[in-house]
Amino acid sequence: MTVMEQRGVYRPTPPPAWQLRTDPAPLLPDAEPYRVLGTEAAGKADEELLGRLYAQLVRGRRYNTQATALTKQGRLAVYPSSTGQEACEVAAALVLQDRDWLFPSYRDTLAAVARGLDPVQALTLLRGDWHTGYDPREHRIAPLCTPLATQLPHAVGLAHAARLKGDDVVALAMVGDGGTSEGDFHEALNFAAVWRAPVVFLVQNNGFAISVPLDKQTAAPSLAHKAVGYGMPGRLVDGNDAAAVHEVLSEAVSRAREGGGPTLVEAVTYRMEAHTNADDATRYRGDAEVEAWRDHDPILLLERELTERGLLDEDRTRAVRYDAEAMAADLRERMNRDPDLDPMDLFGHVYAEQTSQLREQAAQLRAELEASAEEGAEGAGGADGEESGR
Amino acid sequence: MTVMEQRGVYRPTPPPAWQLRTDPAPLLPDAEPYRVLGTEAAGKADEELLGRLYAQLVRGRRYNTQATALTKQGRLAVYPSSTGQEACEVAAALVLQDRDWLFPSYRDTLAAVARGLDPVQALTLLRGDWHTGYDPREHRIAPLCTPLATQLPHAVGLAHAARLKGDDVVALAMVGDGGTSEGDFHEALNFAAVWRAPVVFLVQNNGFAISVPLDKQTAAPSLAHKAVGYGMPGRLVDGNDAAAVHEVLSEAVSRAREGGGPTLVEAVTYRMEAHTNADDATRYRGDAEVEAWRDHDPILLLERELTERGLLDEDRTRAVRYDAEAMAADLRERMNRDPDLDPMDLFGHVYAEQTSQLREQAAQLRAELEASAEEGAEGAGGADGEESGR
Amino acid sequence: MSTVAAERAAKKAAKPATMAQALGRALRDSLAEDPTVHVLGEDVGVLGGVFRVTDGLTKEFGEDRCTDTPLAEAGILGTAVGMAMYGLRPVVEMQFDAFAYPAFEQLISHVARMRNRTQGAMPLPITVRVPYGGGIGGVEHHSDSSEAYYMATPGLHVVTPATVADAYGLLRASIASDDPVVFLEPKRLYWSKADWNPDAPQAVEPIGRAVVRRTGRSATLLTYGPSVPVCMEAAEAAVAEGWDLEVVDLRSLVPFDDETVAASVRRTGRAVVVHESNGFGGPGGEIAARVTERCFHHLEAPVLRVAGFDIPYPPPMLERHHLPGVDRILDAVARLQWEAGS
Amino acid sequence: MSTVAAERAAKKAAKPATMAQALGRALRDSLAEDPTVHVLGEDVGVLGGVFRVTDGLTKEFGEDRCTDTPLAEAGILGTAVGMAMYGLRPVVEMQFDAFAYPAFEQLISHVARMRNRTQGAMPLPITVRVPYGGGIGGVEHHSDSSEAYYMATPGLHVVTPATVADAYGLLRASIASDDPVVFLEPKRLYWSKADWNPDAPQAVEPIGRAVVRRTGRSATLLTYGPSVPVCMEAAEAAVAEGWDLEVVDLRSLVPFDDETVAASVRRTGRAVVVHESNGFGGPGGEIAARVTERCFHHLEAPVLRVAGFDIPYPPPMLERHHLPGVDRILDAVARLQWEAGS
Numbered sequence A, B: 001m002t003v004m005e006q007r008g009v010y011r012p013t014p015p016p017a018w019q020l021r022t023d024p025a026p027l028l029p030d031a032e033p034y035r036v037l038g039t040e041a042a043g044k045a046d047e048e049l050l051g052r053l054y055a056q057l058v059r060g061r062r063y064n065t066q067a068t069a070l071t072k073q074g075r076l077a078v079y080p081s082s083t084g085q086e087a088c089e090v091a092a093a094l095v096l097q098d099r100d101w102l103f104p105s106y107r108d109t110l111a112a113v114a115r116g117l118d119p120v121q122a123l124t125l126l127r128g129d130w131h132t133g134y135d136p137r138e139h140r141i142a143p144l145c146t147p148l149a150t151q152l153p154h155a156v157g158l159a160h161a162a163r164l165k166g167d168d169v170v171a172l173a174m175v176g177d178g179g180t181s182e183g184d185f186h187e188a189l190n191f192a193a194v195w196r197a198p199v200v201f202l203v204q205n206n207g208f209a210i211s212v213p214l215d216k217q218t219a220a221p222s223l224a225h226k227a228v229g230y231g232m233p234g235r236l237v238d239g240n241d242a243a244a245v246h247e248v249l250s251e252a253v254s255r256a257r258e259g260g261g262p263t264l265v266e267a268v269t270y271r272m273e274a275h276t277n278a279d280d281a282t283r284y285r286g287d288a289e290v291e292a293w294r295d296h297d298p299i300l301l302l303e304r305e306l307t308e309r310g311l312l313d314e315d316r317t318r319a320v321r322y323d324a325e326a327m328a329a330d331l332r333e334r335m336n337r338d339p340d341l342d343p344m345d346l347f348g349h350v351y352a353e354q355t356s357q358l359r360e361q362a363a364q365l366r367a368e369l370e371a372s373a374e375e376g377a378e379g380a381g382g383a384d385g386e387e388s389g390r
Numbered sequence C, D: 001m002s003t004v005a006a007e008r009a010a011k012k013a014a015k016p017a018t019m020a021q022a023l024g025r026a027l028r029d030s031l032a033e034d035p036t037v038h039v040l041g042e043d044v045g046v047l048g049g050v051f052r053v054t055d056g057l058t059k060e061f062g063e064d065r066c067t068d069t070p071l072a073e074a075g076i077l078g079t080a081v082g083m084a085m086y087g088l089r090p091v092v093e094m095q096f097d098a099f100a101y102p103a104f105e106q107l108i109s110h111v112a113r114m115r116n117r118t119q120g121a122m123p124l125p126i127t128v129r130v131p132y133g134g135g136i137g138g139v140e141h142h143s144d145s146s147e148a149y150y151m152a153t154p155g156l157h158v159v160t161p162a163t164v165a166d167a168y169g170l171l172r173a174s175i176a177s178d179d180p181v182v183f184l185e186p187k188r189l190y191w192s193k194a195d196w197n198p199d200a201p202q203a204v205e206p207i208g209r210a211v212v213r214r215t216g217r218s219a220t221l222l223t224y225g226p227s228v229p230v231c232m233e234a235a236e237a238a239v240a241e242g243w244d245l246e247v248v249d250l251r252s253l254v255p256f257d258d259e260t261v262a263a264s265v266r267r268t269g270r271a272v273v274v275h276e277s278n279g280f281g282g283p284g285g286e287i288a289a290r291v292t293e294r295c296f297h298h299l300e301a302p303v304l305r306v307a308g309f310d311i312p313y314p315p316p317m318l319e320r321h322h323l324p325g326v327d328r329i330l331d332a333v334a335r336l337q338w339e340a341g342s
């Protein structure tokens, strides 16, 4: 039996014999975001995991502050910070196996870094030397996606393809609350459910799409309630509770892996910084709101739990901080070097083979570069007349 | 207070204070399509209304058979029949006030006709003499819409505009089960709910999108379950029960009119004919399924009810049939005349004022038409050299 | 058997086939030869597509290889992107030209750019089949000529056949291409017939090469897809007027075969571009401009264009006035300033 | 006060204003004068748009007149269609060029055609503002020049200002137009400044008229939007090389001002089209082709094009190599076969 034939052979029958195709009850999210830290559930949490989450959160926060600092030094064209959202970013990375795929949005460089990607490669797009700074296939991380929600059907297609091939691969796709309004969100979730594709959709509801608050984005009881309309389970989780996000995502990944199909997870969190360094958040929200969320900081929540349980001594804290600082220092140092760019790369990889038109244009640029190099002007880089193998 | 400011001033608050934005329970559809005919509810039904529905169903069926016949005589380029779906078409027309707007799809010429539009005008698109055969503003009927689901945001925008202007206008938009998979469906419903626009979305779930059955279209418990994801009520109704469809739509229209916002109604019905006359339905479905639905024919259901209650005597039946036949005869007769076309109309109404480019092109066509008229060849129509005032 | 003998035998076994059948056969052979090829779209399964191009594929290869999708074009193309990211080779069917528009963002922002964005790490070998053009009496939104949009998008190949044999060859080549190809199928040629033997070894035409369909010395008609037969007819009719017209079938709009085109125009000194698409902003502008850039001193007259009018596609009963026909082409040829030169 | 005196007074009161400010003022004045005008888009409310063009509008006119929408471009344009059907005059903001693509189907299949489809019964006076082009160091999908798509779509006007005054005048005219207008705002000119008095009676430029920004006798540069200042600079630099270049700012791509353009090229006998958009399939082909059709016997050389390369828009650090600059324009001018003629 093929994958596509496994579906029920539902046919519309006359209304006298009508029945719902699935029971909606188990698909509906709970009325409250699921929480672990500070609740009884925390007792069952794996201590080793909590420790790993903590180290990654601290490292993630440091990454965010470092990247933001780099924008001020002109070393990044732009940076959309995930400060405050580290629990989601880190948990998304940690629930995946090596063979699984991550589909990040522009805000999710941290998820890629937490998965092991070199931060410099993760930041290539935002530095501006190339669009994607890494080989997506090597890392199983799709290119950081800017057109909102367009990465979601990609995740579905990839997961479906893996299933068709018989590979045990799950795709986890990340999107913002604003992104859920796009048609691509709808189409992706529908395809995923119809195909029972092994995908997990993680919506980080951080309260805003740039300046637009959630109440102008949707009137739904919660974003997780959208799931029932596709016939998949919707889960609501406290997005600042790293243990809870990890648990909910893990369950969803397992369900996907076992052929149970997709899940929609809404993680309730908050964007502590402006949309990007270019944004001015004071135009649309007050300090009080931001301050209120500081008490619910993901690092704070986990730290409290670990401390109460005696799992966090000074040595451990120091080691975690040291690791984070080392990462930041290395990042700073490497980002402060100018990237080595070859303008002739413009014509690389537009097609498998360069068209005659592109060859002509490449020759034109090469001639220009040579001319300006000859003029002794500070030649516009890489005028060696050959395409780099980059 | 402006319309836009009436919304709740929800702001994301830290998860400790989280609450669902609305109670999902009342938004969820019942587990069974709502029915009136043959149930206790029928007792409460307005007898005059049942009589009107009956007359319109019979007329609608006759319209469908006549239009189909016209395709065989080459008088229509194509006809997507609504045979079997007349209860939805007719109820959609009858629940609206004169000032309300109808947004039909290509399959919904009958709804337009039941609303009072001249059938010849309704069929202009499908005959092929022009795209829209009527003035949408005069009839408050949007152009028949072919690109699937694209009419839904129009309905939302129009209803929103009316509300902004303080006009008491409701928009009812029709779409098929297949159309619910399009991104525009999602975006329209979301805008409608956020703006609390006075719109009713009527999904005719007729089991198929051309050849594709519902189980390949969605895995949702029902299409009506999609409503909760937008924060609007979803209603499931037996689409062949004219009284039930009328009641559910009426309620939704009233709610919209009173500022209660949009509703999604799924009417479960069945497409008795092929997708269009050009389609071969035997390729994808068996006779048995079609036959099973004959017992649930919308005319049959209503006839049974009326007869049992002694509301249908032979005189009444004869009068209804006579009216339907008269409509069909008139339609046949007028559709058998060749429409009077002026090729110069091609350049009309591309812009408010013709551009110099279009003037040049119009002159070219005019010259061609004159030349071929002079050649005595059976001139390509309307070569009078003047644009018609059409 | 010698190659010549084999060819002769194959020709003998040739039977009339329609372009739709040749396209279907190309899909079938691609599916059979390459297990990574997957066909997906609306109604491509049991129905075989509204033009029956995919007829029988699901039966032969199963639903996993030829799949009826939900009704959402961005979703179809978007999932195809994901499938290609995983190493598959999806062939997507858009049901009609205008119904490819919902997938525009996926096409422009992802399909066309993924190879470049990832510096070659993630090419997307996707073929997007789009039935296009008019002349079939379709109601609105069923007859658009949308090639200008695709031509204006770097990273896409844009291919369109005009003959039964090319339909097969070019579609095979498109599916085999490691780049995304928008494969435009001229609707009104779906039922055009030619003698063709599907079991003979078929020529797989390389993408990017125009072909001279008729040699001539007076002027060159530059055309493609649905307008090729019209131009051939015009060329025959032109003989009576004393013109010996060359007809070039471009076959591939991207990449563009400057060599073949310029060589022809240099030979004839005059050219008319013919297409159904709206004139303004349509493919003809690019073609005329680049021919002029390359052949300026060989031209006896400006390169003229015969195109659809700059109007939304007309309703069925009026479309014949819109579509470039033989007379309009000959009128343009007559305006090529014959007094001026050779 | 005489008109001349009033004009002089107004000029005196003029202060440096940016193009973004002039656009904002045009929106403000349109909202104030016509109660049917409504502005909608992503972040156009309290934020004032990511380029601050709508700054203050919600405060002044309320949320009903300047509305933050959900994040869905097809939904924005689709609801605008419905609003226009009911008699409103929506002005839609697309946040960036590439983020207008999701609205493509609504634009092509409805906005551009509704008047024609309904034989004039239902015109759609919608203005779609699209910030376009590069040169601002934007990451991918933030610098597309998408004008070719809009030009190829009959039923749309396509307008783009190059000066502060035109930004105001053309936007006012676009909003006042009873036809849909795609109003392309050159991103890198948002912060360009000119002396401008917002309170003086402003010229509302008619849509469809090009303007000669610099007269010259050697050759004509045909350009628009972000490339206008570059061409002006090139013309100044050309003086040293002995060329006296005329610069025509097209301002409106649709309708196209054939008269002004052809008159200029007939005068100079040589022309170069300059734009940022990709060359192949870009606006330049249409422009070069129609100029050649009209001015063939006045041309000393083929109309040349200087355009962006045929590649996806490059990353910030490389964009300067892609964008047409003064040198590249002068190189093209040098190739206009000066030995050949006048």
Ligand SMILES: Cc1ncc(C[n+]2csc(CCOP(=O)(O)OP(=O)(O)O)c2C)c(N)n1
Residues within 6 Å of the ligand: A107, A146, A147, A148, A175, A176, A177, A178, A179, A180, A206, A208, A209, A210, A271, A275, D042, D071, D095, D099, D102
């Ligand atoms: C299709 C599209 N439209 C608009 C934008 C511009 N834009 C970039 S981020 C953003 C807000 C996204 O909000 P959300 O989805 O909540 O994600 P967040 O930024 O909060 O992580 C917008 C409108 C875009 N990138 N893509």
Ligand SMILES: Cc1ncc(C[n+]2csc(CCOP(=O)(O)OP(=O)(O)O)c2C)c(N)n1
Residues within 6 Å of the ligand: B107, B146, B147, B148, B175, B176, B177, B178, B179, B180, B206, B208, B209, B210, B271, B275, C042, C071, C095, C099, C102
């Ligand atoms: C955007 C778009 N894609 C594809 C089509 C082609 N098409 C026309 S009708 C149809 C099936 C529609 O099914 P459904 O929405 O269930 O409506 P029904 O025909 O059953 O009334 C398709 C695929 C279209 N008209 N528009």
Ligand SMILES: [Mg+2]
Residues within 6 Å of the ligand: A176, A177, A178, A204, A205, A206, A207, A208, A209, A210
């Ligand atoms: Mg957000």
Ligand SMILES: [Mg+2]
Residues within 6 Å of the ligand: B176, B177, B178, B204, B205, B206, B207, B208, B209, B210
């Ligand atoms: Mg249906």
